[in-house]
Amino acid sequence: MIKLALIQIKVHKDKNINLKRAEMGIKEAAKNGAEIICLPEMFNCPYDNNYFVKFAETYPNGDTIKMLAKAASENNVFIIGGSIPERYQDKLYNTCFIFNQKGEMSGRYRKIHLFDVDLKGMRFYESDTLSPGSDITIVDTGKIKLGIAICYDMRFPELMSLYAKKGVQMMVIPAAFNTITGPAHWEVLLRARAIDNQVFVAAISPARDETASYVAYGDSMVVGPWGNIITKAGIDEEIIYADIDLSIEEEIRKRIPLLKNRRM
Numbered sequence: 043m044i045k046l047a048l049i050q051i052k053v054h055k056d057k058n059i060n061l062k063r064a065e066m067g068i069k070e071a072a073k074n075g076a077e078i079i080c081l082p083e084m085f086n087c088p089y090d091n092n093y094f095v096k097f098a099e100t101y102p103n104g105d106t107i108k109m110l111a112k113a114a115s116e117n118n119v120f121i122i123g124g125s126i127p128e129r130y131q132d133k134l135y136n137t138c139f140i141f142n143q144k145g146e147m148s149g150r151y152r153k154i155h156l157f158d159v160d161l162k163g164m165r166f167y168e169s170d171t172l173s174p175g176s177d178i179t180i181v182d183t184g185k186i187k188l189g190i191a192i193c194y195d196m197r198f199p200e201l202m203s204l205y206a207k208k209g210v211q212m213m214v215i216p217a218a219f220n221t222i223t224g225p226a227h228w229e230v231l232l233r234a235r236a237i238d239n240q241v242f243v244a245a246i247s248p249a250r251d252e253t254a255s256y257v258a259y260g261d262s263m264v265v266g267p268w269g270n271i272i273t274k275a276g277i278d279e280e281i282i283y284a285d286i287d288l289s290i291e292e293e294i295r296k297r298i299p300l301l302k303n304r305r306m
């Protein structure tokens with residue numbers, strides 16, 4: 043059994059408040075026995091292109107990055123650091139930093155598929171400020187092999203199946219769906235990705251804030267490899283926990299051997 047915690051927090055316009063809230067959440071989750079702790083997409087920064095530019099940080103000296111490293115070592119936990127705007131050379135990325143129990147960075151994933159959409163009532167182009175990443179990121183905690191994707195990435199099944207083919211046992215997906223796409227697609231996509239790859243899927247959203255320019259959906263959840271919802275948050279701030287039992291995944295893969303039966 044591996045104890046997982048998803049921290050669904052509200053994102054404020056003040057970065058320091060976001061860091062404090064995340065730090066407190068990590069501490070509480072660790073106290074409750076969580077070994078792997080996950081934060082939401084853009085947890086330190088409003089989901090807004092202007093803020094991405096203003097709040098961007100560079101590894102290793104950014105305030106958020108230092109907080110995550112310290113929180114991981116102080117609480118002896120593995121942290122999947124949601125995502126933050128990262129400045130690297132002359133570009134910005136939507137990046138997830140991952141830290142092990144020693145506070146060492148054990149992975150960095152840059153969102154590959156940028157959210158460029160024009161919905162009725164909402165236009166959002168991440169590519170106005172961000173550049174896409176190009177590499178998948180697999181992290182072995184010693185107990186479980188994790189694959190990282192960010193939000194819009196979950197709509198691209200070939201990315202998830204690439205991870206499954208490489209032996210990933212759980213996808214961790216910091217995300218910020220919204221009140222238009224969330225009710226329509228969030229749960230369906232997460233359950234579908236879990237079923238078609240026979241993996242656990244953990245998706246972590248910010249809490250809903252109706253006053254924000256982009257209203258995140260909430261509903262963070264952990265789905266099992268059978269497509270069953272193991273645990274699910276509401277729309278407000280909350281920490282949810284799941285016990286991950288890899289023998290269930292092994293059993294499902296044995297009974298319906300998709301990886302073996304695959305022909306393309």
Ligand SMILES: NC(=O)CC(=O)C(=O)O
Binds near residue numbers: 156157192
């Ligand atoms: N914000 C995203 O990257 C994706 C999203 O909201 C959606 O796909 O819907």
